[in-house]
Amino acid sequence: MKHTLVARVQDQPGVLNRVASLFRRRAFNIDSLTVGQSETPGFSRMTFVVDAARVPARLVEENLRKLIPVADVHDVTHVPTVDRDLALIRVSCAPGERAEIAGLVEIFRGKVVDVASESVIVEVTGDAGKVDGLVELLKPRGLLEMVRTGKVAMVRGAAAGNGNGANGNGNRS
Amino acid sequence: MIRTGAQIVWESLVREGVEVVFGYPGGAILPTYDAMLDYPIRHVLVRHEQGAAHMADGYARASGRVGVAIATSGPGATNLVTGIATAMLDSIPTVFITGNVPSKLLGSDAFQETDITGITLPITKHNALVTDVREVARTLREAFAIARAGRPGPVLVDICKDTQQAKTEFEWPDRVDLPGLRPAPFPDPLGLERAAELIAKAERPLILAGHGVLRSGATRVLLDFAERTDTPIALTLLGLGGVPASHPLNLGMMGMHGEAYVNSAIQHADLLLAFGMRFDDRVTGNLATYAPHSKKIHVEIDPSEVGKNVAVDVAIVADLRLSLEALLPVVAQASHPAWREEIGRGKAETRTRDIIHQPDGGRLYAAHVIHDLWRATRGDAVVVTDVGQHQMWEAQYFAHEAPRSLITSGGLGTMGFALPAAIGAKFARPDAEVWVIAGDGGFQMTQAELATLQQEQLDVKIAVVNNGYLGMVRQWQEFFYDKRYAATPILSPDFVKLAEAYGIPGHRVTQRAEVMDAVNRVRETPGPGLIDFRVEKEEAVYPMVPAGANLDAMIRRPVNEEVRA
Numbered sequence: 001m002k003h004t005l006v007a008r009v010q011d012q013p014g015v016l017n018r019v020a021s022l023f024r025r026r027a028f029n030i031d032s033l034t035v036g037q038s039e040t041p042g043f044s045r046m047t048f049v050v051d052a053a054r055v056p057a058r059l060v061e062e063n064l065r066k067l068i069p070v071a072d073v074h075d076v077t078h079v080p081t082v083d084r085d086l087a088l089i090r091v092s093c094a095p096g097e098r099a100e101i102a103g104l105v106e107i108f109r110g111k112v113v114d115v116a117s118e119s120v121i122v123e124v125t126g127d128a129g130k131v132d133g134l135v136e137l138l139k140p141r142g143l144l145e146m147v148r149t150g151k152v153a154m155v156r157g158a159a160a161g162n163g164n165g166a167n168g169n170g171n172r173s
Numbered sequence: 174m175i176r177t178g179a180q181i182v183w184e185s186l187v188r189e190g191v192e193v194v195f196g197y198p199g200g201a202i203l204p205t206y207d208a209m210l211d212y213p214i215r216h217v218l219v220r221h222e223q224g225a226a227h228m229a230d231g232y233a234r235a236s237g238r239v240g241v242a243i244a245t246s247g248p249g250a251t252n253l254v255t256g257i258a259t260a261m262l263d264s265i266p267t268v269f270i271t272g273n274v275p276s277k278l279l280g281s282d283a284f285q286e287t288d289i290t291g292i293t294l295p296i297t298k299h300n301a302l303v304t305d306v307r308e309v310a311r312t313l314r315e316a317f318a319i320a321r322a323g324r325p326g327p328v329l330v331d332i333c334k335d336t337q338q339a340k341t342e343f344e345w346p347d348r349v350d351l352p353g354l355r356p357a358p359f360p361d362p363l364g365l366e367r368a369a370e371l372i373a374k375a376e377r378p379l380i381l382a383g384h385g386v387l388r389s390g391a392t393r394v395l396l397d398f399a400e401r402t403d404t405p406i407a408l409t410l411l412g413l414g415g416v417p418a419s420h421p422l423n424l425g426m427m428g429m430h431g432e433a434y435v436n437s438a439i440q441h442a443d444l445l446l447a448f449g450m451r452f453d454d455r456v457t458g459n460l461a462t463y464a465p466h467s468k469k470i471h472v473e474i475d476p477s478e479v480g481k482n483v484a485v486d487v488a489i490v491a492d493l494r495l496s497l498e499a500l501l502p503v504v505a506q507a508s509h510p511a512w513r514e515e516i517g518r519g520k521a522e523t524r525t526r527d528i529i530h531q532p533d534g535g536r537l538y539a540a541h542v543i544h545d546l547w548r549a550t551r552g553d554a555v556v557v558t559d560v561g562q563h564q565m566w567e568a569q570y571f572a573h574e575a576p577r578s579l580i581t582s583g584g585l586g587t588m589g590f591a592l593p594a595a596i597g598a599k600f601a602r603p604d605a606e607v608w609v610i611a612g613d614g615g616f617q618m619t620q621a622e623l624a625t626l627q628q629e630q631l632d633v634k635i636a637v638v639n640n641g642y643l644g645m646v647r648q649w650q651e652f653f654y655d656k657r658y659a660a661t662p663i664l665s666p667d668f669v670k671l672a673e674a675y676g677i678p679g680h681r682v683t684q685r686a687e688v689m690d691a692v693n694r695v696r697e698t699p700g701p702g703l704i705d706f707r708v709e710k711e712e713a714v715y716p717m718v719p720a721g722a723n724l725d726a727m728i729r730r731p732v733n734e735e736v737r738a
Binding site: 010013014017018021025056058059062063065066067068069070071072 | 290291294295298299302319351352353354355475476477479480481
C-alpha cells in the first residue's frame with residue numbers, strides 16, 4: 001500500500017542527498033518525492049509517497065527520523081489531508097480540436113496554458129486520481145510530453161503545520 | 174579570543190575531554206597538526222589511516238568515551254573508510270576529522286581532493302563539510318553530541334585547509350541545538366505493563382542480551398531482573414562480558430557459532446526478551462523458522478531496529494538500563510526449574526562434543542591455545558580479536574566476566590581490526606592486561622601497526638593463531654564448496670622474526686605443553702610481546718548454523734566417546 005510521509009528538514013547543503021542515499025541503500029521504494037519551502041525559514045518540507053509492500057512505512061519513517069537534519073516526520077496516510085499533484089501535459093492537437101480539448105480539460109478544472117500549431121500544453125492540479133483520469137483521456141490523442149510534480153499533502157482541519165499528533169508519534173518530534 | 178580554525182579544532186577537543194587522538198599528517202591537515210603542538214592532547218602516529226580509525230574505535234569500545242582519529246584529504250581520508258564502517262555497524266562513538274583542499278578548489282579534482290563527506294554518507298551517523306571558520310567549533314561540538322547520543326556512531330568532520338588557516342573569535346557553544354537530535358525517549362508505561370504481563374505468563378522465557386547491555390551499563394539491573402524472574406540469558410557476540418560468564422543463568426553465545434543448546438533454547442522458548450540487540454542474521458538464521466513458539470519483547474534504543482528483522486509483540490524504545498529499572502519493580506518473582514533443567518540437558522550433551530574436553534593427541538588446537546590464555550590470565554584481561562575462526566573460538570572458550578573485556582568487530586567483520594584496536598584499547602585502559610588474538614591472515618592486513626606499538630612503548634601482548642589458511646573461509650569451502658580451497662592457503666612471514674624486526678620479543682609455540690610457559694613468559698616481560706602459535710591447519714569451528722539455515726539445524730562436532738565415558 002502507498003503511504004504518504006511529510007517531513008520537515010533543515011534547509012542545508014546535501015540534505016536531499018542524505019534522504020536519497022537512505023532510500024537507495026535500504027532499497028525503500030519511493031513513488032514520488034517533492035521538496036519545497038515550508039512556513040519556517042531555514043526549513044524545507046518534503047512529501048514522500050512510498051510503497052510499503054516490502055518494508056513497513058513505519059521503518060521508512062523511523063529511518064528518516066534518524067537523519068540529523070530531519071526535524072520531524074509524520075505518516076499522514078490515515079488522516080484526512082488535502083493532496084495535490086500538478087501536471088503539465090503536451091498533447092497533439094490540430095487547430096480544429098482546440099475547443100474540444102479545452103472543454104475536456106475544463107471538466108477536470110485544468111486549463112490550456114500554451115498553444116502551438118499542432119499541440120497544446122494543458123495544466124491540471126488535483127489529487128493523483130484526478131490527474132491520472134485526465135492523462136488517460138488525453139492519451140489517445142497523442143501525449144507528446146508530460147511532467148508531474150509528485151504529491152504534496154497537508155493535514156485538514158486545525159492540526160498544525162505538519163500533522164502533529166496525527167499518528168500518535170507527535171511526542172517523539 | 175581570536176583563534177585559527179586549526180586552533181579551534183584543538184580548543185574543541187580539549188573541551189570535549191579528549192586525551193589522545195590517532196592520526197597521520199598530510200598537506201590538507203597540516204595547519205591543524207602545526208597547532209597541535211600547543212595543546213595538551215597526545216597524538217599517536219599510525220602507519221596507515223585504517224589503523225587510526227580502528228584505534229579510535231578500540232579506544233571507544235574499551236572506555237565508553239568518544240574515540241578520535243585525524244587524517245589528511247584524499248587517500249588519507251579514504252583509508253579511514255573501512256574503520257568508519259566498522260564503527261558504524263557496531264554503533265561505536267567516534268569522531269573523524271579530515272582536512273580537505275582549500276575551499277575554492279573544492280570540486281576541481283585538485284591534488285588529493287576527495288569528496289569524503291559524499292563517500293562516508295552511508296557509513297556515518299552524520300558528517301559535515303566545514304568551509305567557514307566560524308562553523309568549526311559548533312560543528313565539532315555537534316559531532317561529539319551526535320556520536321554519543323542514543324544509539325552511538327561515527328561522525329566525520331571534513332575541514333578545508335583555508336578554513337583551518339582562517340581566524341575568528343573562538344566561542345564554545347554552551348549547548349547543542351539540533352532539531353534532529355532527540356533525547357532518548359523514556360520507557361513507555363503501557364509497553365512496560367504489557368511486557369510485565371507476558372513475563373508473568375511465560376514458562377520458558379529466555380533473555381537475548383546484546384551490545385546495548387554494555388552501552389547502557391545495564392549489567393547489574395539485568396542480573397537482578399534475570400534472577401528475580403529466573404530467566405536464562407543468551408548473549409550476542411558483542412554482548413559477551415555484559416553478563417559474567419560464570420553466572421549460573423548465563424548460557425553463553427547464541428547464533429551461527431553459538432552452542433547448540435543455546436540455539437535450541439531460542440527455538441523452544443515461549444518468551445524471548447531481546448535486550449539491546451538487533452536480530453542480526455548471524456544470530457537468527459532463517460527468519461521464517463526463527464523462534465516460532467515465542468512471544469517477543471524488544472527493548473531497543475533505536476526505533477528503526479524494532480520490527481526490522483523479527484516481528485515483536487511488545488516494543489520498548491528506550492535506554493536499556495532505564496527500561497530494566499522500570500520493569501524490575503513490576504515483575505513478580507518466578508521460578509522455571511523444568512525449563513532450566515531442559516536447557517541443562519543440552520548443555521551436558523554439548524560437553525561430550527566440546528573440543529575443550531577432548532584430548533589434544535599431541536596436536537595444537539587453536540581452541541586449546543585460547544582456553545589456556547584464559548587460564549593464564551584468569552580471564553582478567555581485555556582481549557581484542559580479529560575476524561575469523563579464532564574470533565569464534567575466543568567467544569566460545571575465553572570466559573568474559575566483565576563488560577568491555579572483549580573488543581571485536583561484529584557487524585562488519587573487519588579483518589585487520591585487532592592490532593590497531595588493541596592499541597586504542599590500551600590507551601583507554603592503561604592498567605589492563607591487553608591481548609590481541611588474531612589469525613595469520615587478518616594480522617597481516619594491519620601488521621604495520623607493530624611499529625606504532627613499539628614507537629608508543631605500549632604493553633600489548635599478541636597471540637597469532639597461525640594455521641596457514643584463511644581459516645573461516647577455508648571452513649566454508651570445506652563444508653559448502655566441496656573442499657575446493659580457492660585462494661585460502663596463505664603464506665606468512667616468520668612472525669617471530671617480524672616482531673623482532675620491530676624490536677618486539679617473539680616466541681613460537683608448536684606443542685600444547687609449551688603454551689602456558691610461553692604465555693607466562695610474555696606476561697611477565699614488560700612491554701609488547703608476540704607469540705606465533707602454529708596450530709592445527711584444518712580444524713573447524715563447531716557448532717555451525719549454515720548461513721540462512723534454521724537456527725537448530727547445526728553442524729555439530731562428532732561425539733567423543735572418551736568424554737562420554
